[in-house]
Amino acid sequence: MVICLKMRALVICLLLGSFVGMGAVVQADESTAPKIRVLVVDGFSNHDWKQTTAWVKGFLEKTGRFQVDVSTAPASKDSNGWDQWRPSFADYDVVVQNCNSHGGRPSWPKEVQTALEKYVRDGGGLYILHSANNAFPEWKEYNQMIGLGWRKKDFGVAITIDDKGGEVRVPAGQGGGTSHGKRMDATIMRIGEHPLHKGFPKQWKAADLEVYSYARGPAENLTVLSYAREPKTGLNFPIEWVVKYGKGRVYNSTFGHVWANASNPPAIRCAGFQTLLLRVTEWLATGKVTTPVPEDFPTAEKVSLRD
Template structure:
């Protein structure tokens, strides 16, 4: 009886281990990085949990860290996408920067979420890669989002006019090569530092051999429980990993 119980325990451990391995593997691997050296968003735990759940539901592996020492050539080679989840400030040293650049140059993907644009202000390559730097934001408000391009996996499901509540970023040092997906209609809310008719809120581009998707949304915790927003994030991750767009 004891032998049978020991065997069942051993078998259960194997099954649990195999299931965990399957969840971590999948069709591609994502490293979620949420280190902050400035303001820290309260929604980071919700964001991490939501991306992990997206991986479980959609067959890709999700690994989570706030340790920049994980940014080495050897370790980053394990992943297909790095998700910069509301990072802030200067978060990499020179060696880590070099490894991140090699990762992108090797044809891999990057997803920036919300304050990923409030990061690495003294690194010009990063500015061009992520697409812009944060400038300011007003109080949290509801506004009309103009979905300019619905041919991208992150926007396939969105209406042309999307009503959304969030902390709404304004930008500087915008890379002119980005392809804007979503624009903020400033006539529908009160901006802090107006950008005018061209106010991008989500974009993508190919950069230095890799693929980059960025969304300024995701400040509020409630966003990470919203299936429409989560599909937006999922589509961005999928694009960064696979690079597949309709022809």
């Protein structure tokens, strides 16, 4: 009997040791997991692209989960380096697009356009950051990738959302061209249970948001994730949407406004935006969301700004 008890104790100790070892291996695997590789592309915009890139890079790298590089396009076709600027999209899991050609700024070189199309089509993730959905109206495949953008009235369909969360498609020529009113702390209403919103309240306040009315485009393979009411028209318009392009995923929203020379921009300091930035980038790369909902996430009644 004594021998049996000793043997049982030995077996238990061995099992416990195995579990402890397994735990150590799991922790080691997590700590040594490869970082998600992110490329921010910037260089020109009517917004403060330098400050925006710095904020985004800082937020992502602070988590320790992302490795962020920046590729800055020359400011114009006449600038030094224009013919040599060829970002290597294929080296990254996610591309954050922070260029805006609005106001006579250039489109990307054809070779760069083709490279981005192939990258996303082959499974890359593309994050369209705020005014990047104003860019490149003449680039057909860019419009396919972003789904909806800042476009003229006759460009393509627009989408409104009824009070039950259903989509209403507005044909080209009807409604208006894309515009927005004064920035405001807007109530965001989410639709469905997309992984990006897992654990979020049904409604939350987004700080200093531009609600785009009549964003337009082909709107193919597109899913609207959230919307807000635009005061002037009284209509609900999409705030976030995702697009399937080939094997790749694209996320597009109007979150993250930083105007030229803005100081401590509330749209960037918004805890909702910062949480989504991490979740979206992870989801674009992996199809999964593990970033938790923070305690300071905004409520339906109140925005949440971080220092």
